[in-house]
Amino acid sequence: MANKLYNPFLDFQFDNKTCFLSGKALSSYDEKIQVFPLWMMRSFDLEDKPFKMLDESIVTYKQLQLPCSAEVANKLAEVEEKVELAVQNGYNALKELDQLTLFQWVGKILYGVVFNEIQVGIRQAFLSGEQLNFSQALVQKFKNLHFMLQSLIVPMEFENKNPFTIAVFPVDSSPETFMYRDEINTLIFSIRMKDFAIIATLQDNGVHEIYHDEVLAKVKDKVLHPIQFEEICAKYFYSAYLFNRLPEYTYMEVPEKVFVEPMPLNDWTLKPIFDQWTAKTYGQVLENFWKPWGYTLFEIIKDPENPMSFITDQNGDFVSEVNLPK
Template sequence: MQTEIYKPFDTFNFGNRTCFLSGKPLQSVEEKIQVFPAWLLSKYNLYDQPFKMLDENFPTYKDLKLPCAAEVNELYIEPLEAEIKAAFEQGFEAVKALDEWKLFLWAGKLMYGIIFNELQSAIKQQYAQGQGLNISQSLMHKFSQLHLMLQMLLLPIVFEDFKPFSFFLFQIEPETDQFNYRDEINSLTFALRLKDFGFIFCLQDNGANTIYHQEILDKIQGQTLHPIQFEEFSGRIFYSAYLFNRLPEYHILPVNDKIYVEAMPLKGLSSKPYFDEWKPKVYGQVLESFWKPWGFLLLEIIKNLEHPMSFLVDKNSMFIRAKEIDLPG
């Protein structure tokens, strides 16, 4: 097992001759893996579907790849993919039985793969224009820390009494045969809805979004959600992740044969709340996007600014059962 942390952001190494996870030289630029695993691309016929990048380019899903050493893929990536695939094929109960950390690593690898491809594309564009790359240092710091966390796959990394993420898993009814995926790389937020389950990750918030939404979570945790309810809750999480105004920091402490990660207090030197002000109109715009399949417009959603439209709770703030939801059309 490798014992030294690989830090590609220190040297800005995002070429195709170095393994994305271990930093070891590759035998060929063809030594790559898919960002979205082949089994997922095949099941949902995604190979030739367009994937929108931040620069408005549209590569296909199969074009998104990561340089990866064959040994790393065989020993660490493929076993994780096999376990996730088996659970996904069985559905909610099997996904619920998975170790959260394995789902975190799976989602994190996918998110980092997209980031890696975004960085490669940005580097090519900037240098083609004769310019250096200009990306927010705080964003690079987040990406670097996500990459460190992914190295749990091959390094003896131990998180000291905390999880760096918020995770939300729900059973969904009725089932879907479609691939429903959404991410926001600036806030490292990820949502996936398949078959009879859906889950959301805030990959680097030290659990802050879980605490922020505790009131609604107390009402919906353990409940079966209608797809529109899951999308509503996803909208809440994506919006609050955008409002989250802290940049988590970590101490890395190598001790003997382990690497300990310790979270610094989120409060830091600031006395302001962890989240910026929640604005109903902006939240309504988020919901309009998440509810696009059902055709709800912003004016309907925020007709009452104090109480935007909700399918999760009624006017008395009580949970609405999935079977009670009656949608037009």
């Protein structure tokens, strides 16, 4: 039986004449799609705005593209249509979208950024005459993301639990707000726009949701101030850095579909799944997320045992009204 799943990481096939998702040969270099959807770029005037790559080079949002067959482009267009309609209708519509649709939408953007970063790396290696040096752990993460993204074109069933978690929050942002972040090494993604925000952890088998259950319980059904959402974001991005497992998955291909099963995260070392949380490092992450409001690390960890928070007060209760200095 022929393999259903395409693996570009076997021979690092990241050219512009092969469909990024199916591996099928393209007839023209013009067969491309945007990494960031057109409707989003036009809504927030992103097309010519700068996007910084890992090597510090700058491209524009519209320059980030993927070689893509018509078949895959049509499947992605169906997902885009659902998400665009939900975004137009706001938080309540978006939170009703199923996790797989949201994963396919987020996953295509994040993998699209990865694809473009790899192309830059391949070009730089060629120009320097050196071999492309790529961490095997990252290859495994990106390969798994790519395999799961093929749920767009191959019937796929995630057994027992989803490998990903996508949380949607209501946020009291101004309508023109657009804030995008990703960390491709840890496969975490956040986006804040209009009246909602999304945090996606794409290969954690749901453990971040458990790890942050206390803060998630505090904010449940609450409309967040932007500074509160950015605080949650900082917690997630820091815990993604502390996550010390390399998740593994088995893929069973049968004629009808592909079954994906996460392997247990507990291993023979009996080490905790997350490394030790330290207030100072968390404070540095939070300082970065709170840049628009100008809070410094000194202010944030003035009391190292209780870093500054806009989510809970001194009694541990949710802060329903955020008062920021003018």
